[in-house]
Amino acid sequence: MRWLHSWDGILGMNARNARISRTNSPTAIRLVNNKYATKQALLAAGAPTAPTLRLVRSRQESNRTDWNELPDTWACKPNQSLGGNGILLSFGRRDGIWESPSGKPITEQTVKNHLRRILDGDFSPRERDWALFEPLITAHPDLAALSHQGLPDIRVICLGDEPRLAMLRLPTRFSGGRANLHQKAIGAAVDLASGRIVRALMGDRPVSAHPDTGHQLLDARVPHWETVLDAASRCAKATGLRYLGADIVVDAARGPLILEVNARPGLQIQNVTGHGLHSAIA
Structure with missing residues:
Protein backbone atom coordinates (compact mmCIF):
# COMPACT_ATOMS: atom_id res chain seq x y z
CA MET A 1 0.00 0.00 0.00
CA ARG A 2 3.01 2.30 0.13
CA TRP A 3 2.20 3.78 -3.28
CA LEU A 4 -1.02 5.31 -2.02
CA HIS A 5 -0.85 9.04 -1.42
CA SER A 6 -2.25 8.48 2.06
CA TRP A 7 -4.15 5.87 4.05
CA ASP A 8 -7.24 8.11 3.93
CA GLY A 9 -9.90 6.95 1.57
CA ILE A 10 -8.76 3.34 1.21
CA LEU A 11 -11.54 0.83 0.65
CA GLY A 12 -11.01 -2.51 2.40
CA MET A 13 -12.59 -5.82 1.49
CA ASN A 14 -15.32 -5.68 4.13
CA ALA A 15 -16.25 -2.11 3.21
CA ARG A 16 -16.25 -3.04 -0.49
CA ASN A 17 -18.57 -5.98 0.12
CA ALA A 18 -20.90 -3.80 2.18
CA ARG A 19 -20.92 -1.18 -0.57
CA ILE A 20 -21.77 -3.81 -3.17
CA SER A 21 -24.62 -5.24 -1.10
CA ARG A 22 -26.09 -1.73 -0.76
CA THR A 23 -25.50 -0.64 -4.34
CA ASN A 24 -25.72 -3.63 -6.69
CA SER A 25 -28.97 -5.56 -6.89
CA PRO A 26 -28.94 -9.39 -6.95
CA THR A 27 -30.64 -9.25 -10.36
CA ALA A 28 -27.84 -7.12 -11.84
CA ILE A 29 -25.17 -9.34 -10.29
CA ARG A 30 -26.78 -12.45 -11.78
CA LEU A 31 -26.86 -10.77 -15.17
CA VAL A 32 -23.14 -9.95 -15.29
CA ASN A 33 -22.26 -13.44 -14.10
CA ASN A 34 -23.72 -14.61 -17.42
CA LYS A 35 -21.40 -13.49 -20.23
CA TYR A 36 -23.87 -14.10 -23.05
CA ALA A 37 -26.71 -12.25 -21.33
CA THR A 38 -24.33 -9.40 -20.51
CA LYS A 39 -23.24 -9.15 -24.16
CA GLN A 40 -26.87 -8.92 -25.27
CA ALA A 41 -27.55 -6.20 -22.69
CA LEU A 42 -24.46 -4.24 -23.74
CA LEU A 43 -25.41 -4.40 -27.41
CA ALA A 44 -28.92 -3.20 -26.60
CA ALA A 45 -27.39 -0.20 -24.78
CA GLY A 46 -25.13 0.64 -27.71
CA ALA A 47 -21.98 -0.46 -25.88
CA PRO A 48 -19.25 -2.10 -27.98
CA THR A 49 -18.53 -5.76 -27.31
CA ALA A 50 -17.25 -8.71 -29.31
CA PRO A 51 -19.87 -10.47 -31.47
CA THR A 52 -20.81 -14.08 -30.79
CA LEU A 53 -19.83 -16.44 -33.60
CA ARG A 54 -21.55 -19.43 -32.05
CA LEU A 55 -23.32 -20.33 -28.81
CA VAL A 56 -23.22 -23.99 -27.76
CA ARG A 57 -25.63 -24.87 -24.95
CA SER A 58 -25.62 -28.67 -24.98
CA ARG A 59 -23.80 -31.73 -26.26
CA GLN A 60 -26.57 -32.16 -28.82
CA GLU A 61 -25.80 -28.70 -30.24
CA SER A 62 -22.10 -29.55 -30.24
CA ASN A 63 -22.75 -32.74 -32.19
CA ARG A 64 -24.88 -30.85 -34.74
CA THR A 65 -22.24 -28.15 -35.30
CA ASP A 66 -20.47 -27.91 -38.65
CA TRP A 67 -17.00 -27.01 -37.41
CA ASN A 68 -15.86 -26.03 -40.88
CA GLU A 69 -18.04 -22.93 -40.50
CA LEU A 70 -15.74 -21.56 -37.79
CA PRO A 71 -13.14 -19.05 -39.02
CA ASP A 72 -9.40 -19.63 -38.82
CA THR A 73 -9.07 -17.58 -35.63
CA TRP A 74 -11.45 -17.61 -32.66
CA ALA A 75 -11.76 -17.68 -28.89
CA CYS A 76 -13.87 -20.30 -27.11
CA LYS A 77 -14.98 -19.27 -23.60
CA PRO A 78 -17.15 -20.68 -20.81
CA ASN A 79 -20.22 -18.54 -20.28
CA GLN A 80 -19.88 -18.33 -16.48
CA SER A 81 -16.23 -19.03 -15.74
CA LEU A 82 -14.22 -17.31 -13.04
CA GLY A 83 -10.74 -15.82 -13.41
CA GLY A 84 -10.45 -16.33 -17.15
CA ASN A 85 -10.29 -20.12 -16.86
CA GLY A 86 -11.29 -22.51 -19.62
CA ILE A 87 -10.46 -20.31 -22.63
CA LEU A 88 -9.28 -22.02 -25.82
CA LEU A 89 -7.73 -19.86 -28.55
CA SER A 90 -7.10 -20.51 -32.22
CA PHE A 91 -4.46 -18.26 -33.78
CA GLY A 92 -4.85 -19.67 -37.28
CA ARG A 93 -5.36 -22.78 -39.37
CA ARG A 94 -2.86 -24.84 -41.36
CA ASP A 95 -3.86 -27.78 -43.57
CA GLY A 96 -7.34 -27.65 -42.08
CA ILE A 97 -6.10 -27.84 -38.47
CA TRP A 98 -6.39 -24.91 -36.08
CA GLU A 99 -3.32 -23.84 -34.10
CA SER A 100 -2.95 -22.58 -30.53
CA PRO A 101 -0.87 -19.48 -29.72
CA SER A 102 2.14 -21.78 -29.17
CA GLY A 103 1.61 -23.53 -32.52
CA LYS A 104 0.12 -26.68 -31.00
CA PRO A 105 -2.51 -28.28 -33.27
CA ILE A 118 -17.20 -26.41 -20.47
CA LEU A 119 -20.71 -27.86 -20.75
CA ASP A 120 -20.06 -30.10 -17.73
CA GLY A 121 -19.21 -27.02 -15.65
CA ASP A 122 -15.50 -27.76 -15.13
CA PHE A 123 -14.68 -24.03 -15.28
CA SER A 124 -17.90 -22.70 -13.78
CA PRO A 125 -19.35 -22.41 -10.27
CA ARG A 126 -22.45 -24.13 -11.68
CA GLU A 127 -22.92 -27.79 -12.59
CA ARG A 128 -23.66 -26.92 -16.24
CA ASP A 129 -22.52 -24.13 -18.52
CA TRP A 130 -22.61 -22.88 -22.10
CA ALA A 131 -19.73 -22.19 -24.49
CA LEU A 132 -19.23 -19.00 -26.50
CA PHE A 133 -17.18 -18.67 -29.67
CA GLU A 134 -16.02 -15.12 -30.39
CA PRO A 135 -13.65 -13.55 -32.91
CA LEU A 136 -10.04 -13.56 -31.72
CA ILE A 137 -9.06 -10.13 -30.44
CA THR A 138 -5.81 -8.62 -31.71
CA ALA A 139 -4.44 -5.86 -29.53
CA HIS A 140 -4.08 -2.38 -31.00
CA PRO A 141 -0.42 -2.01 -32.05
CA ASP A 142 0.15 0.86 -29.60
CA LEU A 143 -0.82 -1.42 -26.70
CA ALA A 144 0.79 -4.54 -28.13
CA ALA A 145 4.09 -2.64 -28.11
CA LEU A 146 3.73 -2.08 -24.36
CA SER A 147 3.04 -5.73 -23.58
CA HIS A 148 4.76 -9.11 -23.62
CA GLN A 149 2.53 -11.38 -25.69
CA GLY A 150 -0.96 -11.85 -24.29
CA LEU A 151 -3.75 -9.29 -24.42
CA PRO A 152 -3.50 -6.04 -22.44
CA ASP A 153 -6.75 -4.73 -21.00
CA ILE A 154 -8.09 -1.66 -19.23
CA ARG A 155 -10.01 -1.78 -15.95
CA VAL A 156 -12.30 1.22 -15.43
CA ILE A 157 -14.08 1.63 -12.10
CA CYS A 158 -17.42 3.38 -12.50
CA LEU A 159 -19.96 4.79 -10.10
CA GLY A 160 -23.12 4.77 -12.14
CA ASP A 161 -22.23 6.08 -15.57
CA GLU A 162 -19.20 8.04 -14.32
CA PRO A 163 -15.67 6.59 -14.62
CA ARG A 164 -13.72 7.23 -11.41
CA LEU A 165 -10.41 5.29 -11.68
CA ALA A 166 -8.63 3.45 -14.51
CA MET A 167 -5.61 1.21 -14.95
CA LEU A 168 -4.00 -0.67 -17.81
CA ARG A 169 -2.95 -4.27 -17.17
CA LEU A 170 0.02 -5.42 -19.24
CA PRO A 171 1.13 -9.06 -19.52
CA THR A 172 4.76 -9.91 -18.81
CA ARG A 173 6.98 -12.94 -19.18
CA ALA A 188 -0.32 1.07 -15.03
CA ALA A 189 -2.37 3.99 -13.72
CA VAL A 190 -4.16 5.89 -16.49
CA ASP A 191 -5.10 9.56 -16.13
CA LEU A 192 -8.82 9.83 -16.80
CA ALA A 193 -8.58 13.22 -18.49
CA SER A 194 -5.88 12.35 -21.02
CA GLY A 195 -5.56 8.55 -21.24
CA ARG A 196 -1.88 8.90 -20.39
CA ILE A 197 0.01 6.42 -18.20
CA VAL A 198 1.20 8.29 -15.12
CA ARG A 199 2.72 5.46 -13.03
CA ALA A 200 3.30 1.74 -13.27
CA LEU A 201 3.90 -1.12 -10.84
CA MET A 202 5.08 -4.68 -11.27
CA GLY A 203 4.16 -6.34 -8.01
CA ASP A 204 5.09 -3.63 -5.51
CA ARG A 205 8.03 -2.34 -7.57
CA PRO A 206 7.71 0.88 -9.60
CA VAL A 207 8.74 0.56 -13.25
CA SER A 208 9.05 3.14 -15.99
CA ALA A 209 9.61 0.73 -18.90
CA HIS A 210 8.32 -2.77 -19.64
CA PRO A 211 10.96 -5.24 -18.37
CA ASP A 212 10.51 -7.59 -21.35
CA THR A 213 9.98 -5.23 -24.28
CA GLY A 214 11.94 -2.23 -23.04
CA HIS A 215 9.19 0.12 -24.21
CA GLN A 216 8.69 3.26 -22.16
CA LEU A 217 5.44 3.14 -20.21
CA LEU A 218 5.21 6.52 -18.55
CA ASP A 219 3.45 9.11 -20.73
CA ALA A 220 2.33 6.44 -23.24
CA ARG A 221 -1.29 6.98 -24.21
CA VAL A 222 -4.12 4.50 -24.49
CA PRO A 223 -5.53 4.69 -28.04
CA HIS A 224 -9.19 5.65 -28.53
CA THR A 239 -26.52 -4.07 -16.58
CA GLY A 240 -28.27 -2.26 -13.74
CA LEU A 241 -25.07 -2.17 -11.66
CA ARG A 242 -24.34 1.10 -9.86
CA TYR A 243 -20.77 0.23 -8.82
CA LEU A 244 -18.76 -1.79 -11.32
CA GLY A 245 -15.47 -2.55 -12.99
CA ALA A 246 -15.50 -2.59 -16.78
CA ASP A 247 -12.76 -4.62 -18.48
CA ILE A 248 -12.09 -3.22 -21.93
CA VAL A 249 -9.66 -4.16 -24.71
CA VAL A 250 -8.71 -2.12 -27.76
CA ASP A 251 -8.87 -4.35 -30.82
CA ALA A 252 -6.67 -3.45 -33.78
CA ALA A 253 -9.62 -3.54 -36.19
CA ARG A 254 -12.73 -2.94 -34.07
CA GLY A 255 -11.44 -0.47 -31.49
CA PRO A 256 -12.55 -0.61 -27.83
CA LEU A 257 -14.60 -3.67 -26.84
CA ILE A 258 -16.04 -4.50 -23.43
CA LEU A 259 -14.77 -7.94 -22.39
CA GLU A 260 -16.49 -8.21 -19.03
CA VAL A 261 -18.45 -6.23 -16.46
CA ASN A 262 -17.58 -6.99 -12.84
CA ALA A 263 -20.03 -6.54 -9.97
CA ARG A 264 -17.20 -7.11 -7.45
CA PRO A 265 -14.11 -5.40 -8.87
CA GLY A 266 -10.89 -6.02 -6.97
CA LEU A 267 -9.03 -3.54 -4.81
CA GLN A 268 -5.57 -3.56 -6.42
CA ILE A 269 -6.38 -0.52 -8.50
CA GLN A 270 -5.81 1.49 -5.31
CA ASN A 271 -2.15 0.46 -5.19
CA VAL A 272 -1.66 1.02 -8.90
CA THR A 273 -3.24 4.46 -9.10
CA GLY A 274 -2.30 5.72 -5.64
CA HIS A 275 -5.91 6.69 -4.94
CA GLY A 276 -8.25 5.06 -2.44
CA LEU A 277 -11.57 3.78 -3.75
CA HIS A 278 -13.48 5.06 -0.74
CA SER A 279 -12.68 8.61 -1.81
CA ALA A 280 -12.98 7.89 -5.52
CA ILE A 281 -16.53 6.56 -5.29
CA ALA A 282 -17.81 8.85 -2.56
Missing part, protein backbone atom coordinates in the same frame (compact mmCIF):
# COMPACT_ATOMS: atom_id res chain seq x y z
CA ILE A 106 -6.17 -27.96 -32.28
CA THR A 107 -8.16 -30.73 -33.94
CA GLU A 108 -11.92 -30.98 -34.16
CA GLN A 109 -11.75 -33.62 -31.44
CA THR A 110 -9.74 -31.24 -29.24
CA VAL A 111 -12.51 -28.66 -29.61
CA LYS A 112 -15.22 -31.22 -28.82
CA ASN A 113 -13.36 -32.43 -25.73
CA HIS A 114 -12.91 -28.87 -24.51
CA LEU A 115 -16.58 -28.11 -25.11
CA ARG A 116 -17.54 -31.19 -23.11
CA ARG A 117 -15.59 -29.84 -20.14
CA PHE A 174 6.49 -13.59 -15.44
CA SER A 175 2.70 -13.53 -15.82
CA GLY A 176 2.82 -16.06 -18.65
CA GLY A 177 1.32 -13.60 -21.09
CA ARG A 178 -1.75 -13.05 -18.90
CA ALA A 179 -2.94 -9.69 -17.59
CA ASN A 180 -3.25 -10.87 -13.97
CA LEU A 181 -1.59 -8.51 -11.52
CA HIS A 182 -1.13 -11.21 -8.87
CA GLN A 183 0.97 -13.13 -11.43
CA LYS A 184 3.24 -10.08 -11.94
CA ALA A 185 1.56 -8.46 -14.87
CA ILE A 186 2.15 -4.70 -14.83
CA GLY A 187 -0.51 -2.40 -13.47
CA TRP A 225 -9.32 6.79 -24.91
CA GLU A 226 -12.53 8.81 -25.20
CA THR A 227 -14.25 5.78 -26.73
CA VAL A 228 -12.91 3.58 -23.91
CA LEU A 229 -14.48 5.88 -21.31
CA ASP A 230 -17.72 6.12 -23.27
CA ALA A 231 -17.93 2.33 -23.40
CA ALA A 232 -17.34 2.06 -19.65
CA SER A 233 -19.97 4.71 -18.95
CA ARG A 234 -22.64 2.65 -20.77
CA CYS A 235 -22.21 -0.42 -18.56
CA ALA A 236 -24.35 0.79 -15.66
CA LYS A 237 -27.42 1.42 -17.80
CA ALA A 238 -26.91 -1.86 -19.67
Whole structure:
Protein backbone atom coordinates (compact mmCIF):
# COMPACT_ATOMS: atom_id res chain seq x y z
CA MET A 1 0.00 0.00 0.00
CA ARG A 2 3.01 2.30 0.13
CA TRP A 3 2.20 3.78 -3.28
CA LEU A 4 -1.02 5.31 -2.02
CA HIS A 5 -0.85 9.04 -1.42
CA SER A 6 -2.25 8.48 2.06
CA TRP A 7 -4.15 5.87 4.05
CA ASP A 8 -7.24 8.11 3.93
CA GLY A 9 -9.90 6.95 1.57
CA ILE A 10 -8.76 3.34 1.21
CA LEU A 11 -11.54 0.83 0.65
CA GLY A 12 -11.01 -2.51 2.40
CA MET A 13 -12.59 -5.82 1.49
CA ASN A 14 -15.32 -5.68 4.13
CA ALA A 15 -16.25 -2.11 3.21
CA ARG A 16 -16.25 -3.04 -0.49
CA ASN A 17 -18.57 -5.98 0.12
CA ALA A 18 -20.90 -3.80 2.18
CA ARG A 19 -20.92 -1.18 -0.57
CA ILE A 20 -21.77 -3.81 -3.17
CA SER A 21 -24.62 -5.24 -1.10
CA ARG A 22 -26.09 -1.73 -0.76
CA THR A 23 -25.50 -0.64 -4.34
CA ASN A 24 -25.72 -3.63 -6.69
CA SER A 25 -28.97 -5.56 -6.89
CA PRO A 26 -28.94 -9.39 -6.95
CA THR A 27 -30.64 -9.25 -10.36
CA ALA A 28 -27.84 -7.12 -11.84
CA ILE A 29 -25.17 -9.34 -10.29
CA ARG A 30 -26.78 -12.45 -11.78
CA LEU A 31 -26.86 -10.77 -15.17
CA VAL A 32 -23.14 -9.95 -15.29
CA ASN A 33 -22.26 -13.44 -14.10
CA ASN A 34 -23.72 -14.61 -17.42
CA LYS A 35 -21.40 -13.49 -20.23
CA TYR A 36 -23.87 -14.10 -23.05
CA ALA A 37 -26.71 -12.25 -21.33
CA THR A 38 -24.33 -9.40 -20.51
CA LYS A 39 -23.24 -9.15 -24.16
CA GLN A 40 -26.87 -8.92 -25.27
CA ALA A 41 -27.55 -6.20 -22.69
CA LEU A 42 -24.46 -4.24 -23.74
CA LEU A 43 -25.41 -4.40 -27.41
CA ALA A 44 -28.92 -3.20 -26.60
CA ALA A 45 -27.39 -0.20 -24.78
CA GLY A 46 -25.13 0.64 -27.71
CA ALA A 47 -21.98 -0.46 -25.88
CA PRO A 48 -19.25 -2.10 -27.98
CA THR A 49 -18.53 -5.76 -27.31
CA ALA A 50 -17.25 -8.71 -29.31
CA PRO A 51 -19.87 -10.47 -31.47
CA THR A 52 -20.81 -14.08 -30.79
CA LEU A 53 -19.83 -16.44 -33.60
CA ARG A 54 -21.55 -19.43 -32.05
CA LEU A 55 -23.32 -20.33 -28.81
CA VAL A 56 -23.22 -23.99 -27.76
CA ARG A 57 -25.63 -24.87 -24.95
CA SER A 58 -25.62 -28.67 -24.98
CA ARG A 59 -23.80 -31.73 -26.26
CA GLN A 60 -26.57 -32.16 -28.82
CA GLU A 61 -25.80 -28.70 -30.24
CA SER A 62 -22.10 -29.55 -30.24
CA ASN A 63 -22.75 -32.74 -32.19
CA ARG A 64 -24.88 -30.85 -34.74
CA THR A 65 -22.24 -28.15 -35.30
CA ASP A 66 -20.47 -27.91 -38.65
CA TRP A 67 -17.00 -27.01 -37.41
CA ASN A 68 -15.86 -26.03 -40.88
CA GLU A 69 -18.04 -22.93 -40.50
CA LEU A 70 -15.74 -21.56 -37.79
CA PRO A 71 -13.14 -19.05 -39.02
CA ASP A 72 -9.40 -19.63 -38.82
CA THR A 73 -9.07 -17.58 -35.63
CA TRP A 74 -11.45 -17.61 -32.66
CA ALA A 75 -11.76 -17.68 -28.89
CA CYS A 76 -13.87 -20.30 -27.11
CA LYS A 77 -14.98 -19.27 -23.60
CA PRO A 78 -17.15 -20.68 -20.81
CA ASN A 79 -20.22 -18.54 -20.28
CA GLN A 80 -19.88 -18.33 -16.48
CA SER A 81 -16.23 -19.03 -15.74
CA LEU A 82 -14.22 -17.31 -13.04
CA GLY A 83 -10.74 -15.82 -13.41
CA GLY A 84 -10.45 -16.33 -17.15
CA ASN A 85 -10.29 -20.12 -16.86
CA GLY A 86 -11.29 -22.51 -19.62
CA ILE A 87 -10.46 -20.31 -22.63
CA LEU A 88 -9.28 -22.02 -25.82
CA LEU A 89 -7.73 -19.86 -28.55
CA SER A 90 -7.10 -20.51 -32.22
CA PHE A 91 -4.46 -18.26 -33.78
CA GLY A 92 -4.85 -19.67 -37.28
CA ARG A 93 -5.36 -22.78 -39.37
CA ARG A 94 -2.86 -24.84 -41.36
CA ASP A 95 -3.86 -27.78 -43.57
CA GLY A 96 -7.34 -27.65 -42.08
CA ILE A 97 -6.10 -27.84 -38.47
CA TRP A 98 -6.39 -24.91 -36.08
CA GLU A 99 -3.32 -23.84 -34.10
CA SER A 100 -2.95 -22.58 -30.53
CA PRO A 101 -0.87 -19.48 -29.72
CA SER A 102 2.14 -21.78 -29.17
CA GLY A 103 1.61 -23.53 -32.52
CA LYS A 104 0.12 -26.68 -31.00
CA PRO A 105 -2.51 -28.28 -33.27
CA ILE A 106 -6.17 -27.96 -32.28
CA THR A 107 -8.16 -30.73 -33.94
CA GLU A 108 -11.92 -30.98 -34.16
CA GLN A 109 -11.75 -33.62 -31.44
CA THR A 110 -9.74 -31.24 -29.24
CA VAL A 111 -12.51 -28.66 -29.61
CA LYS A 112 -15.22 -31.22 -28.82
CA ASN A 113 -13.36 -32.43 -25.73
CA HIS A 114 -12.91 -28.87 -24.51
CA LEU A 115 -16.58 -28.11 -25.11
CA ARG A 116 -17.54 -31.19 -23.11
CA ARG A 117 -15.59 -29.84 -20.14
CA ILE A 118 -17.20 -26.41 -20.47
CA LEU A 119 -20.71 -27.86 -20.75
CA ASP A 120 -20.06 -30.10 -17.73
CA GLY A 121 -19.21 -27.02 -15.65
CA ASP A 122 -15.50 -27.76 -15.13
CA PHE A 123 -14.68 -24.03 -15.28
CA SER A 124 -17.90 -22.70 -13.78
CA PRO A 125 -19.35 -22.41 -10.27
CA ARG A 126 -22.45 -24.13 -11.68
CA GLU A 127 -22.92 -27.79 -12.59
CA ARG A 128 -23.66 -26.92 -16.24
CA ASP A 129 -22.52 -24.13 -18.52
CA TRP A 130 -22.61 -22.88 -22.10
CA ALA A 131 -19.73 -22.19 -24.49
CA LEU A 132 -19.23 -19.00 -26.50
CA PHE A 133 -17.18 -18.67 -29.67
CA GLU A 134 -16.02 -15.12 -30.39
CA PRO A 135 -13.65 -13.55 -32.91
CA LEU A 136 -10.04 -13.56 -31.72
CA ILE A 137 -9.06 -10.13 -30.44
CA THR A 138 -5.81 -8.62 -31.71
CA ALA A 139 -4.44 -5.86 -29.53
CA HIS A 140 -4.08 -2.38 -31.00
CA PRO A 141 -0.42 -2.01 -32.05
CA ASP A 142 0.15 0.86 -29.60
CA LEU A 143 -0.82 -1.42 -26.70
CA ALA A 144 0.79 -4.54 -28.13
CA ALA A 145 4.09 -2.64 -28.11
CA LEU A 146 3.73 -2.08 -24.36
CA SER A 147 3.04 -5.73 -23.58
CA HIS A 148 4.76 -9.11 -23.62
CA GLN A 149 2.53 -11.38 -25.69
CA GLY A 150 -0.96 -11.85 -24.29
CA LEU A 151 -3.75 -9.29 -24.42
CA PRO A 152 -3.50 -6.04 -22.44
CA ASP A 153 -6.75 -4.73 -21.00
CA ILE A 154 -8.09 -1.66 -19.23
CA ARG A 155 -10.01 -1.78 -15.95
CA VAL A 156 -12.30 1.22 -15.43
CA ILE A 157 -14.08 1.63 -12.10
CA CYS A 158 -17.42 3.38 -12.50
CA LEU A 159 -19.96 4.79 -10.10
CA GLY A 160 -23.12 4.77 -12.14
CA ASP A 161 -22.23 6.08 -15.57
CA GLU A 162 -19.20 8.04 -14.32
CA PRO A 163 -15.67 6.59 -14.62
CA ARG A 164 -13.72 7.23 -11.41
CA LEU A 165 -10.41 5.29 -11.68
CA ALA A 166 -8.63 3.45 -14.51
CA MET A 167 -5.61 1.21 -14.95
CA LEU A 168 -4.00 -0.67 -17.81
CA ARG A 169 -2.95 -4.27 -17.17
CA LEU A 170 0.02 -5.42 -19.24
CA PRO A 171 1.13 -9.06 -19.52
CA THR A 172 4.76 -9.91 -18.81
CA ARG A 173 6.98 -12.94 -19.18
CA PHE A 174 6.49 -13.59 -15.44
CA SER A 175 2.70 -13.53 -15.82
CA GLY A 176 2.82 -16.06 -18.65
CA GLY A 177 1.32 -13.60 -21.09
CA ARG A 178 -1.75 -13.05 -18.90
CA ALA A 179 -2.94 -9.69 -17.59
CA ASN A 180 -3.25 -10.87 -13.97
CA LEU A 181 -1.59 -8.51 -11.52
CA HIS A 182 -1.13 -11.21 -8.87
CA GLN A 183 0.97 -13.13 -11.43
CA LYS A 184 3.24 -10.08 -11.94
CA ALA A 185 1.56 -8.46 -14.87
CA ILE A 186 2.15 -4.70 -14.83
CA GLY A 187 -0.51 -2.40 -13.47
CA ALA A 188 -0.32 1.07 -15.03
CA ALA A 189 -2.37 3.99 -13.72
CA VAL A 190 -4.16 5.89 -16.49
CA ASP A 191 -5.10 9.56 -16.13
CA LEU A 192 -8.82 9.83 -16.80
CA ALA A 193 -8.58 13.22 -18.49
CA SER A 194 -5.88 12.35 -21.02
CA GLY A 195 -5.56 8.55 -21.24
CA ARG A 196 -1.88 8.90 -20.39
CA ILE A 197 0.01 6.42 -18.20
CA VAL A 198 1.20 8.29 -15.12
CA ARG A 199 2.72 5.46 -13.03
CA ALA A 200 3.30 1.74 -13.27
CA LEU A 201 3.90 -1.12 -10.84
CA MET A 202 5.08 -4.68 -11.27
CA GLY A 203 4.16 -6.34 -8.01
CA ASP A 204 5.09 -3.63 -5.51
CA ARG A 205 8.03 -2.34 -7.57
CA PRO A 206 7.71 0.88 -9.60
CA VAL A 207 8.74 0.56 -13.25
CA SER A 208 9.05 3.14 -15.99
CA ALA A 209 9.61 0.73 -18.90
CA HIS A 210 8.32 -2.77 -19.64
CA PRO A 211 10.96 -5.24 -18.37
CA ASP A 212 10.51 -7.59 -21.35
CA THR A 213 9.98 -5.23 -24.28
CA GLY A 214 11.94 -2.23 -23.04
CA HIS A 215 9.19 0.12 -24.21
CA GLN A 216 8.69 3.26 -22.16
CA LEU A 217 5.44 3.14 -20.21
CA LEU A 218 5.21 6.52 -18.55
CA ASP A 219 3.45 9.11 -20.73
CA ALA A 220 2.33 6.44 -23.24
CA ARG A 221 -1.29 6.98 -24.21
CA VAL A 222 -4.12 4.50 -24.49
CA PRO A 223 -5.53 4.69 -28.04
CA HIS A 224 -9.19 5.65 -28.53
CA TRP A 225 -9.32 6.79 -24.91
CA GLU A 226 -12.53 8.81 -25.20
CA THR A 227 -14.25 5.78 -26.73
CA VAL A 228 -12.91 3.58 -23.91
CA LEU A 229 -14.48 5.88 -21.31
CA ASP A 230 -17.72 6.12 -23.27
CA ALA A 231 -17.93 2.33 -23.40
CA ALA A 232 -17.34 2.06 -19.65
CA SER A 233 -19.97 4.71 -18.95
CA ARG A 234 -22.64 2.65 -20.77
CA CYS A 235 -22.21 -0.42 -18.56
CA ALA A 236 -24.35 0.79 -15.66
CA LYS A 237 -27.42 1.42 -17.80
CA ALA A 238 -26.91 -1.86 -19.67
CA THR A 239 -26.52 -4.07 -16.58
CA GLY A 240 -28.27 -2.26 -13.74
CA LEU A 241 -25.07 -2.17 -11.66
CA ARG A 242 -24.34 1.10 -9.86
CA TYR A 243 -20.77 0.23 -8.82
CA LEU A 244 -18.76 -1.79 -11.32
CA GLY A 245 -15.47 -2.55 -12.99
CA ALA A 246 -15.50 -2.59 -16.78
CA ASP A 247 -12.76 -4.62 -18.48
CA ILE A 248 -12.09 -3.22 -21.93
CA VAL A 249 -9.66 -4.16 -24.71
CA VAL A 250 -8.71 -2.12 -27.76
CA ASP A 251 -8.87 -4.35 -30.82
CA ALA A 252 -6.67 -3.45 -33.78
CA ALA A 253 -9.62 -3.54 -36.19
CA ARG A 254 -12.73 -2.94 -34.07
CA GLY A 255 -11.44 -0.47 -31.49
CA PRO A 256 -12.55 -0.61 -27.83
CA LEU A 257 -14.60 -3.67 -26.84
CA ILE A 258 -16.04 -4.50 -23.43
CA LEU A 259 -14.77 -7.94 -22.39
CA GLU A 260 -16.49 -8.21 -19.03
CA VAL A 261 -18.45 -6.23 -16.46
CA ASN A 262 -17.58 -6.99 -12.84
CA ALA A 263 -20.03 -6.54 -9.97
CA ARG A 264 -17.20 -7.11 -7.45
CA PRO A 265 -14.11 -5.40 -8.87
CA GLY A 266 -10.89 -6.02 -6.97
CA LEU A 267 -9.03 -3.54 -4.81
CA GLN A 268 -5.57 -3.56 -6.42
CA ILE A 269 -6.38 -0.52 -8.50
CA GLN A 270 -5.81 1.49 -5.31
CA ASN A 271 -2.15 0.46 -5.19
CA VAL A 272 -1.66 1.02 -8.90
CA THR A 273 -3.24 4.46 -9.10
CA GLY A 274 -2.30 5.72 -5.64
CA HIS A 275 -5.91 6.69 -4.94
CA GLY A 276 -8.25 5.06 -2.44
CA LEU A 277 -11.57 3.78 -3.75
CA HIS A 278 -13.48 5.06 -0.74
CA SER A 279 -12.68 8.61 -1.81
CA ALA A 280 -12.98 7.89 -5.52
CA ILE A 281 -16.53 6.56 -5.29
CA ALA A 282 -17.81 8.85 -2.56
